[in-house]
Amino acid sequence: MSSTRERLVIIGGDAAGMSAASQARRLKGPDELEIVAFERGGFTSYSACGIPYWVGGSVGDRDDLVARTPEEHRERAIDLRMRTEARRIDVEGRRVLARDLESGEEYWTAYDKLVVATGARPLRPPLPGVDAPGVHGVQTLGDGQALIDTLTRTEGRRAVVIGAGYIGVEMAEALIQRGYDVTVVNRGKEPMSTLDPDMGRLVHAAMTGMGIEMVNDAEVTKILTGEDGRVAAVATADAEYPADVVILGVGVRPETELARAAGLPLGEHGGLLTDLAMRVRGHEDIWAGGDCVEVLDLMSGRERHIALGTHANKHGQVIGSNVGGGYATFPGVVGTAVSKVCDLEIARTGLREKDALAAGLRFVAVTIESTSRAGYYPGAALMTVKMLAERRTGRLLGVQIVGREGAGKRVDVAAVALTAGMTVEQMTALDLGYAPPFSPVWDPILVAARKAVAAVRADTA
């Protein structure tokens, strides 16, 4: 080993960690930079977002979800150690204690630079019965495999999904596709609390129309088991919902116990705090990215925790560039998300009403209905677009969309407009693609912007 060769240690072998490794390797060869990565699980670089589609049968093979295997990483001179868990970070000593989960052996590895990419862990509510066979999370490929095994073995056809966020509604779709009777039990007044309730109500109606039983405003009190010890029902204060399988879809938290123990700075959502280059605040040689960090919300100026593969990949790219001697930043997010339940598309970006209020912003909100294509063109599908604009300035604050085919990705236009700080008046002049198979002559986003302009003008309060 040459005396100038540095060692980069990466904790976590999924999107953020391995993107960082790959990008750093692109910039620096093995003579300059040694890269050691610890992954406690059995997979690398996989799409957790794809698990519902694998469970539902749209994706046939687990391996399809793996973007890059351990072998492929090793071919790029990355010393990837699978089934190896980081146990401690010694910041002073610049070293990481790792344990080989197969052999039980523990050893210290020194680093010059460290990347913490420990991901998130699903919230597992402390309910009686939550550990019973038949109750499943869907965070890792292992979780997905366990669920599929259960679904294959189980004769009953009743599924209860706890939680109606992205994971909850996507798992509802997956189970419908597998022929289950699905009940979604949800603490909120409407599903998809990432939307305003008036938009969540549209999701509720559409999911009910798909034959999904939607139970809102309901706190699960326990999970009941049968004589065989397996899950039998989900109980709320008011009712019991028979279940042959239960999915926990109540969200995730940053996996930052290791970071906390090492004294690294955590934010109010429990995620690591970094600067814009994804360097852990106050630590010159430690970076962090992916589901274990908090990101700057450009709309509110506050940190948020968002577990999303696309951010994790960007973080890894930025970290790898900086660690590799280049320069890149992750300026923050505007909060874009898109999802679907069967043929219903759900999208949002920017601030909801309550986010805007919490940020101290006053706004007007408008809602319009339009179609994905020219009204006369076959397949033109209704969509509802809600738009928030700041009072006085007319600056775009957020957009929510619920519709059918062609609805979801329209949110990207608003995401770019938010990033650029556009006003809704400026948006009305946007030169968006028009042809009858693609859009009405006024794109739904433009229709919403026009209505928002009128609301801003009419607002004299």
Next chain:
Amino acid sequence: MSSTRERLVIIGGDAAGMSAASQARRLKGPDELEIVAFERGGFTSYSACGIPYWVGGSVGDRDDLVARTPEEHRERAIDLRMRTEARRIDVEGRRVLARDLESGEEYWTAYDKLVVATGARPLRPPLPGVDAPGVHGVQTLGDGQALIDTLTRTEGRRAVVIGAGYIGVEMAEALIQRGYDVTVVNRGKEPMSTLDPDMGRLVHAAMTGMGIEMVNDAEVTKILTGEDGRVAAVATADAEYPADVVILGVGVRPETELARAAGLPLGEHGGLLTDLAMRVRGHEDIWAGGDCVEVLDLMSGRERHIALGTHANKHGQVIGSNVGGGYATFPGVVGTAVSKVCDLEIARTGLREKDALAAGLRFVAVTIESTSRAGYYPGAALMTVKMLAERRTGRLLGVQIVGREGAGKRVDVAAVALTAGMTVEQMTALDLGYAPPFSPVWDPILVAARKAVAAVRADTA
């Protein structure tokens, strides 16, 4: 009539003219503003862009293409005079000479404010045989009806489309759908000259794959007729292409003879020149919009002529606001267009290579292949994205996309980024919607932006 009531005269009853009328009426009631509109044809407010889909059978009924009938306009107190042609504008005398095409009667109508919305007319190349029965343009609903009548009556199944721009390729689709053998004869080296030739080549290959005979680099010399006087073939210097029906899809020109005769200012493309409020330059009380005007291209700083319904509607909206005592502008276009041929989607925005060179801009150009959805998700379709960025600054200059489902409207992200003056580096951080059914974890636009960043950095010339 009260002495303060003004009269607005509108020439042309399609998208721009009638949008202006409607918006002006919204702002001012009949007591304040009299609105008189002349339309020489038999339809108002219709979607010319929808004609190919009506011809192809995707749209069943001509009336579906009419957004608002004459009666609906009249119910809003708009004095709409159909089959009435404006013959002269007397700018000094502030009056318009109109002719009732049914009765032949001519009369002068005074105006306080005038809107010129005379549209465009299709180029009709001065070819021998161009007026033969069986040769059709597709500019107006009347043209569409005449074509459908011909297709219904004609036994032969061979169609030749002259021109391979938007109208040409959309008509090729329409005729394929009606079961015709289609030949597209095109002057350019590749179809879709609104794309760079390397991207046009992809369109060529895809259309050939659909069974369409593509003849590039070919100048039509004459249209041959049979003994019955009907069209029989299209001849180029090199070959003859038998044809039972011929479509002229060689583009349009602004319909501005009336404006020219009145001394109104025209640009180098023959369109009316306006200010940003759509007021004709140098004329306080005359506005113009729609296919008869030139628009500012925000990327090159030059005027262009773009006949597109979405612009016409925006112009009308702006004119109506200003005429009605409000304030609005049309800041210009970035040149977004989207189209399809069967399942092939084609989109562009901003500058092509030759546009950039003509504007004095130096650039890097990159091309990437990606998919519309996560690669493992069913229906993930390949798309090719070409991106141009300015040298040194890295400012986005243009994007072209050719792909299948989910490709076309992705151009909107680039359109907003162009409008905002973003660099490709800024674009790499865009928070675009991600979920496996909607996008790979790096959206194709982001993949292209990343490659463009690398090209800008590598460019040391």
